[in-house]
Structure formats: structure tokens, C-alpha cells
Amino acid sequence: xxxxxxxxxxxxxxxxxxxxxxxxxxxxxxxxxxxxxxxxxxxxxxxxxxxxxxxxxxxxxxxxxxxxxxxxxxxxxxxxxxxxxxxxxxxxxxxxxxxxxxxxxxxxxxxxxxxxxxxxxxxxxxxxxxxxxxxxxxxxxxxxxxxxxxxxxxxxxxxxxxxxxxxxxxxxxxxxxxxxxxxxxxxxxxxxxxxxxxxxxxxxxxxxxxxxxxxxxxxxxxxxxxxxxxxxxxxxxxxxxxxxxxxxxxxxxxxx
Amino acid sequence: xxxxxxxxxxxxxxxxxxxxxxxxxxxxxxxxxxxxxxxxxxxxxxxxxxxxxxxxxxxxxxxxxxxxxxxxxxxxxxxxxxxxxxxxxxxxxxxxxxxxxxxxxxxxxxxxxxxxxxxxxxxxxxxxxxxxxxxxxxxxxxxxxxxxxxxxxxxxxxxxxxxxxxxxxxxxxxxxxxxxxxxxxxxxxxxxxxxxxxxxxxxxxxxxxxxxxxxxxxxxxxxxxxxxxxxxxxxxxxxxxxxxxxxxxxxxxxxxxxxxxxxxxxxxxxxxxxxxxxxxxxxxxxxxxxxxxxxxxxxxxxxxxxxxxxxxxxxxxxxxxxxxxxxxxxxxxx
Numbered sequence: 001x002x003x004x005x006x007x008x009x010x011x012x013x014x015x016x017x018x019x020x021x022x023x024x025x026x027x028x029x030x031x032x033x034x035x036x037x038x039x040x041x042x043x044x045x046x047x048x049x050x051x052x053x054x055x056x057x058x059x060x061x062x063x064x065x066x067x068x069x070x071x072x073x074x075x076x077x078x079x080x081x082x083x084x085x086x087x088x089x090x091x092x093x094x095x096x097x098x099x100x101x102x103x104x105x106x107x108x109x110x111x112x113x114x115x116x117x118x119x120x121x122x123x124x125x126x127x128x129x130x131x132x133x134x135x136x137x138x139x140x141x142x143x144x145x146x147x148x149x150x151x152x153x154x155x156x157x158x159x160x161x162x163x164x165x166x167x168x169x170x171x172x173x174x175x176x177x178x179x180x181x182x183x184x185x186x187x188x189x190x191x192x193x194x195x196x197x198x199x200x201x202x203x204x205x206x207x208x209x210x211x212x213x214x215x216x217x218x219x220x221x222x223x224x225x226x227x228x229x230x231x232x233x234x235x236x237x238x239x240x241x242x243x244x245x246x247x248x249x250x251x252x253x254x255x256x
Numbered sequence: 257x258x259x260x261x262x263x264x265x266x267x268x269x270x271x272x273x274x275x276x277x278x279x280x281x282x283x284x285x286x287x288x289x290x291x292x293x294x295x296x297x298x299x300x301x302x303x304x305x306x307x308x309x310x311x312x313x314x315x316x317x318x319x320x321x322x323x324x325x326x327x328x329x330x331x332x333x334x335x336x337x338x339x340x341x342x343x344x345x346x347x348x349x350x351x352x353x354x355x356x357x358x359x360x361x362x363x364x365x366x367x368x369x370x371x372x373x374x375x376x377x378x379x380x381x382x383x384x385x386x387x388x389x390x391x392x393x394x395x396x397x398x399x400x401x402x403x404x405x406x407x408x409x410x411x412x413x414x415x416x417x418x419x420x421x422x423x424x425x426x427x428x429x430x431x432x433x434x435x436x437x438x439x440x441x442x443x444x445x446x447x448x449x450x451x452x453x454x455x456x457x458x459x460x461x462x463x464x465x466x467x468x469x470x471x472x473x474x475x476x477x478x479x480x481x482x483x484x485x486x487x488x489x490x491x492x493x494x495x496x497x498x499x500x501x502x503x504x505x506x507x508x509x510x511x512x513x514x515x516x517x518x519x520x521x522x523x524x525x526x527x528x529x530x531x532x533x534x535x536x537x538x539x540x541x542x543x544x545x546x547x548x549x550x551x552x553x554x555x556x557x558x559x560x561x562x563x564x565x566x567x568x569x570x571x572x573x574x575x576x577x578x579x580x581x582x583x584x585x586x587x588x589x590x
Contacts, residue, residue, distance in 0.1 A: 006361045018349055083345030087407075090309055090339040091362040092331055254311055 003093050007101030015109055024070045028063065028113050035059050036120045043135055051136045053121065054223055057146040058216070061186050063114075064157045069178035071110060072161025073171045075102040076250065081169040086254060095250045099162065099243055107158045114150050118143070142223050149222035152235045153215060157182060159242035166246040166253075185238075189214030261320070262287040262415055262445035263308065268317035270303050277303040279469040281317070285462075287414070288442040292456035293449040294567055295466035301449050302342065304466065305417055308447070309339045321415055335364065338413035342420045342449075344404035348393035352383060352403055355392060356410060363411035377406040382432060397424035405436070416440075417447045422455050434459055457563040465570045473570035481561055484569040487513045487530035489559030490537065496551035498525035501544055505529070511536055524554065534558060 015021045039055045042048075048055070076099070079085040088098060121137035131137070164178035192210040211230065218231040263285040270278040278300045285291050295301045306312035307319055310330035319326040321333045347355060353374060360370045378384035381402040387395065392403065401424060408416055422430050437446060437459050450456050456463060457477055465473040465480075473480055494501065498520060505515050511531055518526040531537040545551055 003362060006358070010358050013354075014347070014349060082347070083341065083343060084347050086311065086341055087339075087345055088362075089311055090334060090337070091359065092334045092364065093362060094331070 003091075004097045004101055007093065007097060008104050011101050011105035012108065015105055020070075020074065021109065024067060025113060027070070028067050029116070031066065032056075032063065032117050033120065035062075036117070036124075040124065040135070047135075051139050051142060053137070053139065053146065054142055056117070056120075057142075057149070057219060057223060060150060060153070060219065061215070064153070064186060065179055065182055067113070068110065068157045068161045068182060069164070069175040071106050072158060072165050072178060073175040074165070075106060075162055076165040076246070077168050077171050077174045080166075080253060081171070085250070089254045095254070096247050099166070099247045099250055102165075103158060103162050103239075103243055106162065107154060110154050110158055111151055114147070114154075141225060145222040145225055146219070148227075149219045149231075152222075152231060153218070155239035156185070156235045156242070159239040159246075160185060163242040163246045163249075166249045185213075186215055189217065260287070261285060262289070262322060263447070264318070264320040265304075265308075266318040268304070268307065268319060269315045270300075270307060270312070271315045276469055278307070278314075281466070281469075281471055283464055283471060283474060285445055285447065287445055289462060290437060290441060290446040290448065290460045292460035292463040293447055293466065294451075294453065294456065294463060294563075296571055299466045299571075300469040301466055302419065305339070305419060305447070305449060308415075308417060309337055310334060311339075335411065336414045338408035338411060338416045338444075340404045340408045340416075340418045340421060342423075344400055346392045346400060346403060349391065351389050351391055352395075352406075353378070353388045355403070356406060359407050360410050365411070373410060373412075377409050380409065380436065381406040398426055398429045401425055401433075402429070405433070409440075413444065415445045415447070417449075419449045420451065421448060422450060422452055430455065453563040453567055463563065463566075465567060467571040473566070477563060477566070480563075480566045480570070484566050485561040487532055487561075488534045488537075489561065490529040490531055490534075491555070491557040491559060492527045492529060492541075492553070493524065493555040494527070494551055495524045495554045496548070497522055498527075498551060500548060501525070501551060502527070504544060508540065511540060 036052070036056055039052045043052050043055075076085070079088070085098075089095070125132040125137055160181050161174075161178045164181060165174040167177065168174050189210055192213065196210070212234045218228075218234075221228060221231070261284045263283075265284070266282050268278055268281040269276070281300075281304060293301055293305070303312065307314050308321065308326065310326050310333050313330075314327065321336055324333050324336070326333050350358070356374045356377065357370050360373055365373055375384065378388050383399070383402055383406060387399055390399075392400070395403065401421065405418070405421065408418065422433055425433060434455070437448075440446075446460075448456065448460060462474070462476050463480060464471060473484060475483065502517060502520065502525065505512055505527075511533065513530040513532060515527055515529040518528055520526075529537075541553075541556075545553065
């Protein structure tokens with residue numbers, strides 16, 4: 001546990017001194033702030049039942065697809081490319097501790113970036129006084145539900161990025177692989193649903209598994225206050241599987 | 257310590273699929289000894305070193321570091337071994353003191369101990385005043401090597417294994433490195449793998465030469481010289497007509513192993529030789545000169561065999577494609 005703590009502390013320190021983190025942070029805020037402004041603009045034209053933050057949460061997949069690979073791509077592939085993984089393994093550190101430290105540090109940064117978006121409604125209400133009375137900018141229940149979904153889905157999203165980074169020495173390959181894998185994971189629920197619609201009665205057996213994979217449905221449930229155990233099981237076991245696979249790969253690649 | 261050894265390797269084998277990288281290797285290293293680990297590229301040095309460090313599992317055989325079995329307790333031996341890999345990989349974005357403090361914590365040092373030990377190794381490796389706050393990516397090769405060495409020494413390991421530690425160092429840094437190892441001699445056991453054979457000879461008590469996965473020679477430079485180089489090199493410059501003298505060289509097969517005429521004219525000759533016995537050769541030479549009027553020695557020098565010669569002889573012996581043609585032992589002869 002002590003080794004894990006030392007590794008996480010160092011990883012966080014390295015993330016905060018790395019220029020790549022700041023570039024990613026700027027890109028994240030450019031993307032999310034643009035979305036938020038466009039959502040508010042749309043809202044003033046055509047008022048909707050959902051508050052702007054709900055619509056904002058529904059765009060989580062764009063951040064997952066673009067920002068998560070940027071945050072995770074260097075984590076293990078860079079250590080393998082430089083050879084520092086081998087040096088690290090000469091200390092009393094296990095590969096599990098190493099992989100988990102990478103995961104938790106990136107996950108912490110990912111969640112910190114999301115939490116910082118809470119400033120958007122606050123800044124808007126300061127910049128445009130009176131807008132808060134016209135549009136409900138903050139709804140605590142929706143925000144808690146939305147952030148619970150983001151924190152839960154983030155476990156799987158970041159673990160996929162870590163896994164992608166573990167399979168290659170190339171940072172670019174890791175990013176592309178992570179993007180592709182995340183695209184299929186996010187879209188899989190919808191794809192199965194579409195497939196079932198086109199082939200009625202032939203792939204009914206996929207209905208059960210598809211329930212687990214519908215990320216957008218999970219988000220809707222969470223922001224409307226419906227807490228089901230299935231998403232918890234799906235995201236936590238999914239993250240566990242990808243992290244276990246990453247550990248196995250790192251174990252096999254320590255000496256290469 | 258079991259049997260009083262710092263390292264005990266018995267019948268070690270390592271295969272990668274059908275390729276046998278290490279074949280039935282056995283050797284021991286005593287505590288405090290400085291051992292050179294030599295071999296051509298692909299000989300199995302790095303594989304053996306990685307097994308010693310617990311980074312790679314052996315296919316069969318036994319490896320013990322002190323009284324601990326590496327196969328049974330690979331995590332435990334990491335406290336006892338300091339390993340500097342070839343090319344010395346370091347994180348580019350960290351400062352030297354930050355990196356060493358992080359490594360010290362990983363190696364089990366706590367609180368104030370970290371700061372004290374980091375300062376000690378920085379001073380030991382001549383980094384404290386010059387470069388302690390520099391970012392690693394801005395360092396020259398020599399400084400990077402020193403950071404690697406400082407890292408290895410952080411945890412005060414019983415055994416230090418260094419893969420090519422002097423590569424890229426300038427003569428001043430090599431001297432510093434040699435002094436450092438000599439100052440730690442007796443406190444730690446060193447295994448140094450290197451291609452710079454002259455450096456190994458200066459620093460190491462004993463040399464292990466490995467080729468094609470097997471140990472082909474082991475011992476001190478003197479012992480290896482006796483075993484692998486049964487000749488003495490001679491550089492001879494004669495003045496006068498040496499035609500008859502050269503003809504006589506062919507007849508002395510029991511005394512002269514090999515000779516090569518570097519230059520010959522009616523005014524003299526320059527000859528490189530390998531003789532089995534220096535004293536007998538001097539007697540024979542005096543005899544030859546007394547019978548040849550006008551021929552005299554302009555220069556005669558006895559050439560000592562280097563570790564490079566021993567290395568070449570030991571590794572050549574293990575190659576299967578050696579023919580019966582007489583070849584010189586000393587690299588300077590051919």
C-alpha cells in the first residue's frame with residue numbers, strides 16, 4: 001500500500017508538471033465550454049424541458065472519445081518506450097501497483113476536469129446577471145446524478161485508455177486504439193438496439209447484455225434519479241477486466 | 257549468507273521458445289567482490305543479469321542472492337540488488353533530486369532519511385554542486401550515467417549490477433567512476449557488464465566470459481592469461497640482412513607460435529612474434545645473432561596480452577567453425 005501511495009503521488013506530480021496535461025486541459029475546456037455556450041444559445045431560442053446541464057452531460061461521449069485517449073496515451077506506453085518500466089520493476093513494486101497508480105492518477109485528473117465544468121453555470125450567472133432567473137442553470141439533484149454517472153463511466157473509460165497504453169510502445173497507436181475501443185464501447189448498446197430492430201426475433205438473446213451496455217440510457221437514469229445496480233456492476237467489472245489485462249501485459253513486457 | 261556467497265548460480269537455463277539464451281550456467285560471487293561480466297552481443301549476458309535481478313524467470317536452475325532464492329522471493333531480492341540497465345532509462349521531465357527522492361521512497365527510505373541519502377549519493381556521484389536541480393532531459397550522457405549510478409546506490413544494496421556503466425563517459429568521468437567503485441569495494445558486491453575491456457581489467461577482481469549462453473572462462477586476469485594466452489608477444493626490429501633469420505623462424509615451432517613480418521628489406525626487418533617462452537626466446541635470439549654477421553637488434557619489446565586478447569581467445573575457442581590454421585592469440589599480431 002505504501003508503494004502504491006508513493007507511485008500515485010509521483011504520478012499526480014508528473015501530471016501536474018507535464019505540459020501535455022495543460023494542453024489537454026485547455027482542449028477539454030475549449031470543447032466543453034463551446035458546448036455549454038451553444039447549449040445556452042439554443043436554450044434561449046427554443047426552451048427545453050431539460051436544464052442546460054442535462055444536455056451538457058449528454059455530450060459526455062465527445063469528451064470520452066477525445067480527451068480520455070489524450071490523458072492516458074502516454075501513461076504506460078511512454079514508460080515502455082523509455083525503458084523506465086524496467087527500472088521501476090527493480091524496486092519492490094508490483095505491476096499491479098504500477099498499473100493501478102497510473103489508473104488512479106489519470107482518473108483523478110479526468111474527474112477534476114469534469115468537476116471544473118461546474119464553474120460554467122456559476123461564471124455564466126456572474127457574467128449575465130438575471131439569466132439564472134430565466135433558465136435553471138443549476139439543479140443539485142441532476143448535477144449529483146450526472147456526476148455519479150461520469151465518475152462511474154470514467155472508471156471504464158480511463159481503464160480502456162490505460163489498457164490501450166499498455167499494449168504498445170507508441171503513444172500515437174495507444175491513442176488511436178483507445179479512441180476506437182471507446183467508440184465501440186460507447187456505441188455498442190445503440191448498435192445492438194438498431195440490430196435488434198432490423199432483425200426482429202432473431203437476436204432477442206442479446207437484449208439482456210444490451211441492457212448493460214446502453215451508456216446513454218444509464219446517463220438518463222442517473223440524471224433522473226434512477227439508481228440501478230446493473231450500471232455499477234458493468235462499469236466496475238469492466239474497469240477491473242481492463243486493468244487486469246493491463247497488468248498481465250505489463251508483466252509480460254517488463255523485460256522487453 | 258548461504259555458503260558465504262553474494263551470488264550463487266547453479267545450472268541456470270533460460271529458453272525463449274526453441275532458442276536457448278542461457279545454457280547450464282553455474283558461478284558464484286563472493287561478498288565484496290567486483291566481477292566483470294563479458295561476452296559478445298547476444299551471448300546471454302543481459303538475460304542472466306535480468307534473471308539475477310528478478311526481472312525474468314529462469315527456465316530451470318537455481319539463483320540465490322545472499323540467502324534468498326530469486327525464483328521463490330523475487331520481490332525480496334529487489335531490496336538487496338541495485339540494477340542499472342543498459343542505456344540507463346530515466347524519466348525525462350523530472351529534476352535529478354526529485355527523481356532520486358522518489359526512487360529512495362520506493363526503495364523503502366522514509367522521512368528525513370530520503371533527504372540525507374539523496375544528498376549522500378549526489379555528492380558521491382559528483383552531482384550535488386553541479387546538477388542536482390537540473391531537468392533530466394537536459395543532461396548530457398555522462399550526467400545521465402551518474403544519475404543512474406546514484407539511483408543504484410540509493411538503497412545501499414548488497415549487490416550492484418551495472419550494464420555498460422561507462423558507456424558515453426569522458427575519460428574524467430570514467431576515472432571518477434573507477435574511483436567510486438574502488439571506494440565502495442568491500443562494502444558492496446559489483447557485477448559489471450561492459451564492452452570496454454580495458455576498464456573491466458582495471459576495476460574488476462575477476463572476470464566471467466560468456467558466449468553462446470555458456471560460460472567459457474572465469475577467473476582473474478592473470479589466471480585467464482595463463483589459461484588462454486600461452487604465449488608472449490614480441491616486437492622485434494632488426495638491422496641488417498634478416499633473410500636467413502626469417503627462414504630460421506619457421507624451424508622453431510616449439511618456441512615460436514606465430515610470426516608476422518611487418519616490413520623487410522636488405523637493410524632490416526620489423527617482425528611481430530608470439531613465443532611460448534620469453535627466456536628461451538632471448539637465448540635463441542642471442543644465438544642467431546652471434547651466427548649472423550651484420551645483423552643486430554635495433555629494438556625489442558615484450559607485449560603484454562590484454563583482456564581483449566583473452567576475451568577473443570576465450571570466445572573463439574567456443575565457436576565451432578574454428579579451422580586448424582594457426583592464428584595469433586594477440587589481437588595486435590594479425
